[in-house]
Amino acid sequence: MQNRIESSDPCPAWCAGIHPVGGVHRVEVGSVTVDGKGVRVVVLQTPSHTPSVVISGAVYVAVHEEDHEDMAELLTMCGQPALADLVRRAAQIMNDEVLKDDSAGGAR
Numbered sequence: 001m002q003n004r005i006e007s008s009d010p011c012p013a014w015c016a017g018i019h020p021v022g023g024v025h026r027v028e029v030g031s032v033t034v035d036g037k038g039v040r041v042v043v044l045q046t047p048s049h050t051p052s053v054v055i056s057g058a059v060y061v062a063v064h065e066e067d068h069e070d071m072a073e074l075l076t077m078c079g080q081p082a083l084a085d086l087v088r089r090a091a092q093i094m095n096d097e098v099l100k101d102d103s104a105g106g107a108r
């Protein structure tokens with residue numbers, strides 16, 4: 001018998017798996033230094049919620065799923081194309097996962 005915890009869902013494919021069982025799924029997409037401060041872009045997913053793209057570090061910004069592209073555009077306009085790229089990549093990871101969930105099947 002495995003010691004499974006009922007309320008926990010398995011890690012999505014993108015999750016780095018570095019968290020307690022039943023905790024928040026998380027993967028760091030990358031990090032950049034802006035004005036001397038480290039800024040990370042991560043994908044987070046609280047159990048039974050859809051994943052979200054979060055900019056964290058010196059600031060904490062959860063980017064609304066409809067605003068990924070606009071946020072990336074804003075960051076590019078602000079001279080931060082590397083950070084914009086991380087946001088786009090995070091959005092890609094998130095959208096892939098959402099699409100997978102949508103066609104929910106046991107086929108793996």
Ligand SMILES: [Zn+2]
Nearest residue numbers: 011015017025
């Ligand atoms: Zn996980």
